[in-house]
Amino acid sequence: MPSGTRSARTLCLGVLASLAGMMPPAQAQTMAQAPAGDAATIAELRRQLEDMRRRLEQLETRSARRPPAVAAVPAPPRPAPAPAPGPGPAPAAEARAARDAAREARTAADQARVAQQDAEQARQAAAAVTAPVQGLDPPEPMGRQNFAGEGGDALRADLPGIAFRVPGAATEVRLYGFAKLTAFTDANGRNQTDAPAPALIPLTGSAADRQGGEFGMGARFSRFGVDTRTLTGWGTLETRIEGDFGGGAPTSPNAVFRLRQAWAELGTPAFRVLVGQANSLWNEGLFETIIDATNLNQSFVRQAQLRITGRLAPGLTGQASLEAPETSYVSGTGLFTPGSSLNNGASPAFNAWPDLLGRLTYADAGWEFGLRGLLRNLRVETAGTAATGGRRDATAWGFAGHVRMPLRILSPAFGSDELVGMAFYGEGIGRYFFGGTGGQDATSNIGLASAGLGLRLDPLPAWGMTAAWRRFWLPPLRSSFAYSYARQDYPGYALEFAPGSTAALSLNRELHQAFANLIWSPFAEARNGSVSTGWLDIGLEYLFTRRDLFGAAAAGGPGGVGHGIANRVLVGAIARF
Template sequence: MTTTTPFNTRPLARAVALAGAPLMLMAAATATAQDNSELQELRVRVQQLEEKLAGAVSTAPELQEDNTYLLRDGDGIKIGDTTISFGGFIKADAIFGSGGNGSLNSYSIGLPRTFAKAAANGSSDWKTGFSARESRISIGTKTEDVVGHNLTTYIEMDFNQDLNDGFSETGNEIVSNSYSPRLRQAYASWNGWDFGQTYTTFTDLAAMPEILNQGKQAAFIYVTQPMLRYNMAAPGGKLMMALENPEDGYYGNSYDDQSYPDLTARYQIRGNYGFYSVAGVLRNIEDDAADETKVAGAVSLSARIPTIGRDDLRLQYSYGALGRYMGLLTYPDVDLGALAAGEVEPLKTYGATAAYRHFWSPAWRSSLVLSHTEIVDDLEFSPKGTLSYFDSSTSVHANLLWSAHKNLTLGLEYAYWDFGEIATTGSEQYEQVMASAKLSF
């Protein structure tokens, strides 16, 4: 007879349970710790989100019942579909000029012809002038989806009225030093078109040297005027063509109202190797008294070439009937002597500017600028054919600028001018030291 002994599983289960208990406890502890860790992480995320929301609410503008669409949009304020932005700068200048040139606050930054007058007056005195008139205020707008395109506008004013304005209109230095705003730019852009007043298409501001007395070098093209311009894409850059305001006179002594606008064009290339452009202008110069009309033109080449680090070289060369376009009307558009004799003779000139900008550090930089211009044609009634006693001018600028912030620039600049006398080998010299503080907003 076979005897069967039953297998008792309880001792085995107890043994297995006892052996596995530490592992189970460890697993449970691990799961609990993981749950606690995830919970803590979730709490941190919620707290960070609450802080972000609180910050967003505190910095957002409050909605008003009468202006429910007031919202911030980038650097501007959005009202309905239009974003409005404000800008400009305060520029305070101290000018020390040779030849007894105190730079009256009626036009403190001066013109090459006023420098030439100071150079020739025989005075060895240095005079001082202060001004804040180059300060500017600007307003820009952008409206989205205007017939499928963005519509942008820009208007800019400063306080540099013309030196020839009446004394009562330009203010004075006796008590108030008050001056009226002056329109610099006012234009709108839409679907490749520019309408209004801005810098002439005949110049490339990318090549403009960085000097404190901006635009006041001998030969640079620097004009703002009303125009109708079209911009189109071209290989490597863009092509711009414009009809611009015609003018062949000066300070109210216009020869005549012109029959046709100035035609300007510029082909611009911008890439990793710099900025390059070629520009041209075609002008109609006429005089009803002489019953004569002449078509004249000019060309300009410019470049801004990166060199070492952040340094760059800026170049511009211009030739032709440049007249008022170059050097802030250093020369007239026609031979004034020939005009008085009943003939219209466009005055050919040329100008060249070279500037090197060097960064000593991210905050410190300097520019060295050499600029020269000269009359090419022989003046028939010298020196009455031009606006002053000289037929060539040369300027040299050297400065040191400090910008601890993009909105703050302090600088000191030295300028030297040489004016070559007509029909002689002599020349007159002018010097200027300028200290400037520019604070943008």
């Protein structure tokens, strides 16, 4: 073989060898998993390389078939003939062909290298979107384990395509929420709301009671939110924006969006700080229901606040917050908050200081103990309003405690069953127990003859208790049974409220409520002694409510009956994402 051909062949084989060396078996497997466009490019390059290899082999074969040179007896010298025109010697043409093949091989090698780099970058980009951020806690599972009420994060999602990492940043973003449909029918008075507060059910003998029960259905409490978590030098920064469509009238088909939560929290499990609108530290759902009401002795207040959370010991968490206040009082002229109007003027209800709240929670092995307290300032300021009397301040306070007990400590046969008990006492805590009081914190004698003897503002003493049993018949099938009782005590001058007035008919002395439901979660799973309910719940629920007025018949209820009774049956379906 001529030296030029051998050199070109050596160069081509070197390029081919280097290209082949770029693709060991493991790399070939990676290429096989590359996107369809990259795989097609690599296949085309391989085909070109195979064509060049065959061309080199043909050149070698032609060189091998040329007859070998034979030594001859020198002849007498003769004049050299003139060179005949025509193509150059064959070896020169073959060398040029080999050099062209080498250049093509180098070009193919470069293209293959670029394609391989593009495929690797695509693979890394895809991994960056789905891979967790090192140092952030893993996503929480879908569905509920132990019911944690409004304060929990039970609805944070971890489904593929919904939870993702921001490329090039130490941030994870999640979309979460649910679509919910409920339908109900009442056996007593007509109560046109899908979220009835026990304090406001129709009274026996009222116009609504005489009309009878009514059917209703809606989906306005469907919810969605965006949750982000980012690693910083000061710990994890978590933000949340959450809303639903429960801001409009219950009977309107045009649901109105409302903001539920909007906050940011920064820190570590040992200590963190939250600012924004979030669930109050007083909130406690206690047991699972289908209805979206603020039930008796439950609290679902969401408001602006500054909160700190610290880990005091293993399993023990302490929290304190300054939260937005709202003084609420009832008098002979009606029920007032700072946003109300008295005779088309300003409201005497006045906010002077934020509410101070604290909470201790201990949780271990299914047990949970909680203690919460609050301290508030209530104020009536009549200057600049249609009322007279001046200023009056009152101090409000309250405590509540609950315990959650796993029944498996009594017998393994109880599985994931649990008992919950709660009790509270306080003065002026009505806005945190809307279900029992309709929001009343205090009474005042504004508008009464006795106001001439001096303006009064009396925080309402209130106490109550709740007991509930959560029973798992099977992992996909569970029930909650609950009973709640609450009582408010009013000063004697409240009997001077005009009989039949809004003020008189809002004075609930005692309330009772009972729940029973059956919920099916077809995708539920048993996990480490608890049940994860999955993304779909379908349930049937019954609730009984009774309220008795202060002064009973003296309050002037329709027909002289000072109580109301409600029986409701509802069905609901909730699909989380």
